[in-house]
Amino acid sequence: MxxxxxxxxxxxxxxxxxxxxxxxxxxxxxxxxxxxxxxxxLRSDVKLVPVHVFSGGTAVMQAELARDWLESEGIPCVLPGEASVGMLPVLDVPVLVCEEDADEATRIIKEYLEANATPGEDETA
Ligand SMILES: [Zn+2]
Incomplete structure (x- = not known):
């Protein structure tokens, strides 16, 4: 299974x-x-808090990957303005979760970012 x-x-x-x-x-x-x-x-009436804000040209993609990661850990999350993505450049994309999930989500996303960090990649180019 x-x-x-x-x-x-x-x-x-x-x-x-x-x-x-x-x-x-x-x-x-x-x-x-x-x-x-x-x-x-995820209900529409829950209080959402940002656990991380991605910025730059790949912010949307990074935020979507982080959302998949959080949801794979059982934490529902929301990317605001997701429906309109694609037409306008979006520079800052916060990842929102329920307030009650915020502590766990913060820990998970920190691990995620550390696991996906590629230090020095640009310097060697
Ligand atoms: Zn599925």
Whole structure:
């Protein structure tokens, strides 16, 4: 058995990615924490707080990757103005999560950024 880390849909072992989310599947049954989140979707009335702000020309892409990462850890998040992305240059893209998830999200995104840091890449060019 395999499952999608975002939507918790279960798949056969032979499946490689979620047909809806296009995320690589994880082996095993979906964890209870993910199913719990799925039953408790992000409501429109929750207080959202930014856990990180990406900036620069790749901000949107980076924010989307970070969102996928957070959601794979069971934390729903929101990128404001997502629907309008593509027409205008967006320089600052905050990643928003529920206030109650903020502490955990901050820790996860810090690990994510450290894991994806590429120090010195520009200097050697
Ligand atoms: Zn999915």
């Amino acid at each position: 395999a499952y999608c880390p975002r939507c918790a849909t279960e798949y056969e072992d032979s499946a490689r990615e979620c047909i809806d989310c296009h995320l690589p599947l994880r082996p095993g049954p979906p964890p209870a924490s993910l199913l719990e989140r799925k039953r408790r979707p």
